[in-house]
Amino acid sequence: xxxxxxxxxxxxxxxxxxxxxxxxxxxxxxxxxxxxxxxxxxxxxxxxxxxxxxxxxxxxxxxxxxxxxxxxxxxxxxxxxxxxxxxxxxxxxxxxxxxxxxxxxxxxxxxxxxxxxxxxxxxxxxxxxxxxxxxxxxxxxxxxxxxxxxxxxxxxxxxxxxxxxxxxxxxxxxxxxxxxxxxxxxxxxxxxxxxxxxxxxxxxxxxxxxxxxxxxxxxxxxxxxxxxxx
Amino acid sequence: xxxxxxxxxxxxxxxxxxxxxxxxxxxxxxxxxxxxxxxxxxxxxxxxxxxxxxxxxxxxxxxxxxxxxxxxxxxxxxxxxxxxxxxxxxxxxxxxxxxxxxxxxxxxxxxxxxxxxxxxxxxxxxxxxxxxxxxxxxxxxxxxxxxxxxxxxxxxxxxxxxxxxxxxxxxxxxxxxxxxxxxxxxxxxxxxxxxxxxxxxxxxxxxxxxxxxxxxxxxxxxxxxxxxxxxxxxxxxxxxxxxxxxxxxxxxxxxxxxxxxxxxxxxxxxxxxxxxxxxxxxxxxxxxxxxxxxxxxxxxxxxxxxxxxxxxxxxxx
Numbered sequence: 323x324x325x326x327x328x329x330x331x332x333x334x335x336x337x338x339x340x341x342x343x344x345x346x347x348x349x350x351x352x353x354x355x356x357x358x359x360x361x362x363x364x365x366x367x368x369x370x371x372x373x374x375x376x377x378x379x380x381x382x383x384x385x386x387x388x389x390x391x392x393x394x395x396x397x398x399x400x401x402x403x404x405x406x407x408x409x410x411x412x413x414x415x416x417x418x419x420x421x422x423x424x425x426x427x428x429x430x431x432x433x434x435x436x437x438x439x440x441x442x443x444x445x446x447x448x449x450x451x452x453x454x455x456x457x458x459x460x461x462x463x464x465x466x467x468x469x470x471x472x473x474x475x476x477x478x479x480x481x482x483x484x485x486x487x488x489x490x491x492x493x494x495x496x497x498x499x500x501x502x503x504x505x506x507x508x509x510x511x512x513x514x515x516x517x518x519x520x521x522x523x524x525x526x527x528x529x530x531x532x533x534x535x536x537x538x539x540x541x542x543x544x545x546x547x548x549x550x551x552x
Numbered sequence: 553x554x555x556x557x558x559x560x561x562x563x564x565x566x567x568x569x570x571x572x573x574x575x576x577x578x579x580x581x582x583x584x585x586x587x588x589x590x591x592x593x594x595x596x597x598x599x600x601x602x603x604x605x606x607x608x609x610x611x612x613x614x615x616x617x618x619x620x621x622x623x624x625x626x627x628x629x630x631x632x633x634x635x636x637x638x639x640x641x642x643x644x645x646x647x648x649x650x651x652x653x654x655x656x657x658x659x660x661x662x663x664x665x666x667x668x669x670x671x672x673x674x675x676x677x678x679x680x681x682x683x684x685x686x687x688x689x690x691x692x693x694x695x696x697x698x699x700x701x702x703x704x705x706x707x708x709x710x711x712x713x714x715x716x717x718x719x720x721x722x723x724x725x726x727x728x729x730x731x732x733x734x735x736x737x738x739x740x741x742x743x744x745x746x747x748x749x750x751x752x753x754x755x756x757x758x759x760x761x762x763x764x765x766x767x768x769x770x771x772x773x774x775x776x777x778x779x780x781x782x783x784x785x786x787x788x789x790x791x792x793x794x795x796x797x798x799x800x801x802x803x804x805x806x807x808x809x810x811x812x813x814x815x816x817x818x819x820x821x822x823x824x825x826x827x828x829x830x831x832x833x834x835x836x837x838x839x840x841x842x843x844x845x846x847x848x849x850x851x852x853x854x855x856x857x858x859x860x861x862x863x864x865x866x867x868x869x
Contacts, residue, residue, distance in 0.1 A: 331756060375635055375652075375656065378659065382649070383643070433620060434614065435620050464579050465579065471583065471591060472590070503801060505825065530827045531827050532825070
């Protein structure tokens, strides 16, 4: 049981702090500041409150120590400079991706940073319905909510069960979603509109599952629920 | 050196304007500002977003445009200025200040990897309240604290250390002499460890219980979904068909009846899906296949394959 608890704790920590790089930086810089500079300057302690500044100041102080004329021992000077360089390398390599790396970012196509022709899809839906309930891939839900408060994105519905939410997220994230499962949940949640991105190849297309094509946009298609005519 | 720093900050501001972060999680907060912008009503949420929503309402600009065009020009340099003040207070030499500032610039570019850290990443969530606190308020407060400490007359280092050590030694010696095992220090350590263990156990067990609950709450419904038979009984009261849902979600319908049942059958079928993989009708006439023909021709329901069953009763000898 202890093993399970420790394993669960480890997983929880990993999920919270990613690969732990931020804590590594903070701890390293805090230890450095406290152990090296505590006696000479109490004001350094206040800097530890601020993580990025703590790292930055730690780096600069080590460099300063290395270049300081008061430091007589050459070995300490060079070791300090090497340590500072290693700290920088550690920050960069263990933190992994740059904020502006290709895998995370792409060029913004408009000043609202909406992907593709999503704004056209949103306007088309809002033109038809004042309070539309929409089914979209999970990552797009944030854009719809941010564009207009009139949208009710299916994932934000408190009445939706966790398993349904997970099914929708998994299916719409895959290249070959099971549209029957997706539309079954969509019908249950009362989603009048579905915005499906291009680049997926469902075995059964959504227009055979109770939805009809409404607007064909660049990058996505908007489908409207087919209501029973009688 | 100043020019280099200014160019680096300007490049980061340009990066925010020109690039879109694929994840989209960072802009979930903007929904609060959009709600305020459209309705004028305040609801619980990020205080920064509420303020931005009201500002957008006054200027008539959509919050998304405000967040990506105007705010980076204001907030990002402001946060870096807060850090600069802190660095200038702490570091005395210009070379140290420059190194610290450059290190900060690099950390903001490469310092974040965890999904949970997106709300506090300066270059991803510059418009949010947590970023305002962590990158603006805290450095500013730290700067003020440090300046206040600097202004106090400092005791000589030796006198200070002597005073601290004497006080601590005296108290510790008294306590340790009186109680060898059960003393204040040991009790504090034991209680601290116990409290930490309890807190960890509670958190972990709570997560486990919640996971089990999520898995079981819809167990019955999930089981029904996998392989189930549902009977179609219209208002006439007689069973007119059966819907069989297979393990892989395949739908098979047997029966249907006449076109009089079409509406009720549509309501019944659409609850499970609008695409029937196999439809077996008892005959090809109106009485047996009328409902099927009506629903498929009106495109209310689609049928991949339709079979006619020869419903001939075999009589035993």
